[in-house]
Amino acid sequence: MSLALIEELMDRAWPAPDREDTGAWVMRAAGGVTQRANSVWPKEQADDHESAVRAARQWYRSRRLPLIFQVFDDERSTGLNAVLDAQQFTRQSETLIMVRPGGTLPGARRDDRANDVEISEEPSEEWLRLWWSVDGRGGDAELDIARKILASCPSIYALVRDDDGAPAAVGRLALVDGKGGIYCMATGSGHRRQGFGRQVLDALLEAGGHRGVAEFWLLVMASNTGARALYEGAGFAEQGRYLYRQARPQRALSGC
Numbered sequence: 001m002s003l004a005l006i007e008e009l010m011d012r013a014w015p016a017p018d019r020e021d022t023g024a025w026v027m028r029a030a031g032g033v034t035q036r037a038n039s040v041w042p043k044e045q046a047d048d049h050e051s052a053v054r055a056a057r058q059w060y061r062s063r064r065l066p067l068i069f070q071v072f073d074d075e076r077s078t079g080l081n082a083v084l085d086a087q088q089f090t091r092q093s094e095t096l097i098m099v100r101p102g103g104t105l106p107g108a109r110r111d112d113r114a115n116d117v118e119i120s121e122e123p124s125e126e127w128l129r130l131w132w133s134v135d136g137r138g139g140d141a142e143l144d145i146a147r148k149i150l151a152s153c154p155s156i157y158a159l160v161r162d163d164d165g166a167p168a169a170v171g172r173l174a175l176v177d178g179k180g181g182i183y184c185m186a187t188g189s190g191h192r193r194q195g196f197g198r199q200v201l202d203a204l205l206e207a208g209g210h211r212g213v214a215e216f217w218l219l220v221m222a223s224n225t226g227a228r229a230l231y232e233g234a235g236f237a238e239q240g241r242y243l244y245r246q247a248r249p250q251r252a253l254s255g256c
Contacts, residue, residue, distance in 0.1 A: 001099055001179065003074065003240045004043075006217050011041060013174035013181040015152045017145075020059065025052060027059045033138065033145040035093060035244050039068040045076055049083040057247065066246055073241040081245075089245040094222040098236040100205075102214045117203035118159045123150060123172070127159050130167045134186035150184075156207045158200045162191060169196035173204040173213075180208040182218035185227070197227075201234055 001009075016028030016037040024044040030037035046052035053067075060067045069084065071077050123131075132143050156173040168191035174181040182204060187197045208216060218236060220227045 001215050009176045009179055012176045013153050029063050031145050033142050039070045041070050049079050069245045071245050084245050088248055092244050094243040095219050096222050096238050097240040098218050098231055099239045100216045100236040119207050120157050123157045126167045127170045131170050131184050131186045158203045160196050160199045169200045171200040171204050173208050178214050180213040180216045
């Protein structure tokens with residue numbers, strides 16, 4: 001998969017409910033729920049980066065959201081980065097894009113407990129609550145927005161329980177044009193380093209294989225060495241990177 005294709009797949013796998021495509025850039029908003037759904041996707045170079053940044057700032061200001069760019073690590077971003085550097089945009093959340101071909105899992109990763117993973121086409125309330133407890137920001141209102149984002153793309157959901165029947169780990173496989181994106185991998189705080197995340201990942205890859213998924217992609221924070229090791233062990237390899245660049249808050253002048 002080319003990076004251009006993966007960007008398209010990423011956008012469709014996590015679609016923002018409020019969006020505007022200018023031709024070069026896509027503005028996305030979802031009430032502040034996740035950076036991904038509340039950032040500019042600069043899919044092509046703008047003719048005038050400074051003017052485009054000003055227009056984007058107004059678009060997000062009208063929605064009472066900060067201006068954030070999802071900036072990919074390639075030559076296309078050179079001009080944009082120069083403008084954002086001049087305006088002192090922060091750099092945060094460097095993320096790796098990893099890919100893997102379809103096919104069987106490495107034999108060493110097979111696990112007899114994989115049959116215990118619950119697979120469904122919709123997230124259960126238990127699935128949602130566990131994922132949100134790990135990755136969520138906000139309360140029920142924000143979770144409802146996230147629920148709508150998830151429902152906007154056909155997906156497979158996996159949940160594994162511990163020996164006492166409590167949810168231990170969850171994950172999602174977004175299905176887009178014969179490709180599969182691994183999202184929402186989350187393990188409860190009391191269940192980490194026990195193999196539950198590996199069970200979920202293996203189950204999602206296997207379920208995708210049964211549905212004819214030819215290639216998989218996933219996104220992982222560059223700083224998350226444990227998750228990166230898990231994904232590399234499953235056959236994923238780095239294909240590209242991006243980070244988020246956010247405008248610094250502008251303090252209003254006061255009379256004091």
